[in-house]
Amino acid sequence: MIKTISLLLASVVLSTTSYANTQEKFDLYVNALKQEAQQKGYEQSLIDEAFATAKFKKKVIKADKNQPEVVETLETYLPKRVPQWKIDRARKLYKKHQVELEKIAQEFGVQARFIVALWGLESNFGRIQGGYSVISSLVTLAFDGRREALYKRQLWAALDILKNGHISLEKFKGSWAGAMGQTQFMPTSFNAYAVDYDKDGRKDIWTTELDAFASIANYLKQAGWNDDLTWGRQVKLPKGLNSEYVLKRGTKTRKQWLEYWKDSERSLAKWQSLGLRKADGTNLPLVDITAALVMPDDINGRMYLAYDNYKALMHWNRSYYFATSVGYLSDRIAYPKI
Structure with a gap:
């Protein structure tokens, strides 16, 4: 019994020491990021406010390194990603927002059914957006080092989003990887494609459905979408x-x-x-x-x-399963008898 307790205490000490070392390195890394942000010209008040919230998130590292490796086929993937309840909800929400969707579709040259399909697959029609601090997630992933350049690029883009007032820091939430809002845009995609459709001065892909719809349409348009074709x-x-x-x-x-x-x-x-x-x-x-x-x-x-529009879907997410699921759901929105 005494030996068992000693081993447990040793394990706790090692774990605590490891965490302390990691936290110390993380704090040093954050200080270096703050200096780099200063060199890039960000205001000191923004730097202080944003990085004060940056916390080392062990769960983010775990999620990044331990993504499930499930053997899937399209036959097993599609029923899970596009179940009947999602098809039914997509049709219901299409009808609910039909006037606005068709207006956006005409303006951007992207069929409305594809807007709804992406909305449904990315965030379950806005219901699942992620509750992680975007800043903490990106700083943690950059600190991890495996794809530091990628996540630092996303971090500077995230600071631009805050600087431009599109969302407050306390509401700046997303997935563990930093994907945000109803569209699940990464920060660089937000800066490239997000749209302030309701003209309120903010590109609000978190709570404003019109902005989310237009942002999806704009992304596909910029990726080469042709509304004369299907997928x-x-x-x-x-x-x-x-x-x-x-x-x-x-x-x-x-x-x-x-x-x-x-x-x-x-x-x-x-x-x-x-x-x-x-x-x-x-x-x-x-x-x-x-x-x-x-x-x-x-x-x-x-x-x-x-067809060529499939290339635009692959620009969004270079996965045959994802692109095909978008097309599959869009077809079932448009053609209920399929």
Whole structure:
């Protein structure tokens, strides 16, 4: 018993010592960030106020390093990400905000159903935005060092958001990774794409739905969205189709992925001649557009002909599962009988 207690006390001492060392290093790192912020020209009052709230968040490090590695396929992913209740809610909220959504859709050239789909998938229609201090999360992740340059860039963008008065420091909350609001924009994306649609002087993606809708639309527009097109369609492949036609997966950069897209891209007429058909076995549309062949899983899983708008969705989140789930939900908003 005495030996067990001694071991427990030793464990506590080591844990406390480790935390103290980490906290000391963190405090030194915060001081260095404050000096760098001064060099970048931020006002001292903003620096003092923002960094006074910066706390080392062990949970953030744990979340970053221990993200679940669950073996998924699109067949298991879609029912979880786009369950029937979410489809029903998306249709209900589309109808509720239809006038405003269609006005924004026309102004930005982005179909309203895609705005609602992204809204639903990113924050459950604004209900789940995260309760972490954005400043603490970004400082903690930068301090961790694995992607310091990335998170320091996000931190300066976050200071710009505060400097410009879009939100108060006490309400500046987001996910553990620093994604914010109903759109779950990272700070750099906020500064590039957020919109003050209601003209109140603040780009409020946290509590103002119109700003969130317009910000989503603006992001897609700036990413090259074309509202003359949809996102893609599920297709059936002929037996023995050469794998060189399939868009490659596992690329490290967007530039590389776009190069692979070009290698796969062909006209619908060409895909028809190669034996591809709609999921129900009928012919592909007689439309003069191009598409790339996307294989989210393997040759036995779902296959999609993806149009140019799919590239905009992949700009938002470079995941076949995510981009496909946005398209899947948008289709079910627009076509209730699917």
